[in-house]
Amino acid sequence: MIVNTCGFIDAAVDESLAAIGEALARNGKVVVTGCLGAKQGFIKKAHPSVLAVTGPHDTPAVMDAVHAYLPKPHDPYTDLIPPQGVKLTPRHYAYLKISEGCNHRCSFCIIPSMRGDLVSRPIDEVMLEAENLVRAGVKELLVISQDTSAYGVDVKYQTGFWHGRPTKTNFINLCRSLSELNVWIRLHYVYPYPHVDEVIPLMAEGKILPYLDVPFQHASPRILRLMKRPASAEKVLGRIAGWRETCPDIAIRSTFIVGFPGESEADFSHLLSFLEQAQLDRVGCFAYSPVEGAAANDLPEAVPEAVKQSRRERFMKLQAKISAEKLKARVGKKLKVLIDAPGVGRTMADAPEIDGVVRFKGGSAGEFAEVLIDRASEHDLHGRRA
Numbered sequence: 560m561i562v563n564t565c566g567f568i569d570a571a572v573d574e575s576l577a578a579i580g581e582a583l584a585r586n587g588k589v590v591v592t593g594c595l596g597a598k599q600g601f602i603k604k605a606h607p608s609v610l611a612v613t614g615p616h617d618t619p620a621v622m623d624a625v626h627a628y629l630p631k632p633h634d635p636y637t638d639l640i641p642p643q644g645v646k647l648t649p650r651h652y653a654y655l656k657i658s659e660g661c662n663h664r665c666s667f668c669i670i671p672s673m674r675g676d677l678v679s680r681p682i683d684e685v686m687l688e689a690e691n692l693v694r695a696g697v698k699e700l701l702v703i704s705q706d707t708s709a710y711g712v713d714v715k716y717q718t719g720f721w722h723g724r725p726t727k728t729n730f731i732n733l734c735r736s737l738s739e740l741n742v743w744i745r746l747h748y749v750y751p752y753p754h755v756d757e758v759i760p761l762m763a764e765g766k767i768l769p770y771l772d773v774p775f776q777h778a779s780p781r782i783l784r785l786m787k788r789p790a791s792a793e794k795v796l797g798r799i800a801g802w803r804e805t806c807p808d809i810a811i812r813s814t815f816i817v818g819f820p821g822e823s824e825a826d827f828s829h830l831l832s833f834l835e836q837a838q839l840d841r842v843g844c845f846a847y848s849p850v851e852g853a854a855a856n857d858l859p860e861a862v863p864e865a866v867k868q869s870r871r872e873r874f875m876k877l878q879a880k881i882s883a884e885k886l887k888a889r890v891g892k893k894l895k896v897l898i899d900a901p902g903v904g905r906t907m908a909d910a911p912e913i914d915g916v917v918r919f920k921g922g923s924a925g926e927f928a929e930v931l932i933d934r935a936s937e938h939d940l941h942g943r944r945a
């Protein structure tokens with residue numbers, strides 16, 4: 560088994576170590592890759608029996624490790640892997656990675672020190688991969704990177720070619736080109752830079768899913784400065800209002816960190832008031848935990864653990880109320896869903912794994928269906944096929 564790890568925050572490190580343990584218990588033969596793989600000694604200490612540990616973005620090393628323990632039989636046909644490559648998600652959706660690394664230096668994050676500065680993939684290469692995935696039956700592409708809205712900055716938005724057309728390597732051209740593939744296109748890790756506004760009309764026209772995953776992390780300008788966040792809080796509420804004016808159906812997902820060093824009760828209240836006003840659709844919240852090597856570890860005024868946890872609970876309680884009201888507003892509507900498994904689908908507002916689902920009877924994975932929503936529970940919707 561191959562375990563892809565994350566070293567972004569301590570919770571993810573714990574989760575990655577637990578996943579390695581689970582894989583070892585189930586299978587006994589495990590290769591570890593991903594961000595946390597950069598800390599080979601750390602993983603080997605926790606799980607000495609893993610077969611190999613490779614760093615992030617190192618497919619050749621992963622494949623070498625796999626072939627060292629599972630030699631490839633000599634068969635000329637095995638080299639003819641499908642043009643869409645090998646992917647581990649279900650057949651009907653796939654992640655499309657458009658760049659690697661990040662030019663920011665958020666004080667709580669060690670990704671740039673592990674993965675380096677932003678390196679955008681050439682637009683023709685990204686589009687070819689997307690087109691091959693769609694040809695292979697993918698119905699939904701999830702665009703990911705560390706900073707999707709910065710796509711092309713490192714190559715000065717150089718012009719590439721797509722189907723013989725000159726196409727600049729930038730966020731909006733990528734979105735326009737992807738929209739021509741006529742599948743669901745979902746954007747993750749988008750920062751609220753001004754140029755992001757240009758993609759909202761594409762959402763209103765139904766060319767890109769009306770869904771934005773924007774990791775705000777906080778709302779207090781003081782804490783955002785300490786976090787060294789890009790595109791910080793100023794005018795964010797106005798921007799969100801503008802997005803909703805252009806595309807009333809837009810679903811906004813975000814993540815936040817509470818209990819960051821120096822976060823006062825006033826900063827936290829500011830965050831709660833932002834949450835109340837922003838009315839986001841889906842929200843994740845972490846209590847801050849220091850990550851080895853992060854600059855934020857040197858900041859004074861650490862928030863006591865009990866305060867962090869209580870702030871997280873207060874935050875989640877408020878958001879649970881907002882999310883429940885948002886879900887309730889969908890009762891009685893007929894919604895299009897993409898079916899992940901019989902009886903379980905997702906609407907345009909729900910990304911796989913992280914958002915809610917729609918439960919109903921029937922259907923097969925990869926099909927689209929119309930579902931009439933009868934009721935809403937805390938995170939999910941329930942209904943019947945229309």
Ligand code: SF4
Pocket residue numbers: 661662663664665668669670671705706789
């Ligand atoms: S934007 Fe900040 S949090 Fe995200 S990868 Fe870059 S440095 Fe880390």
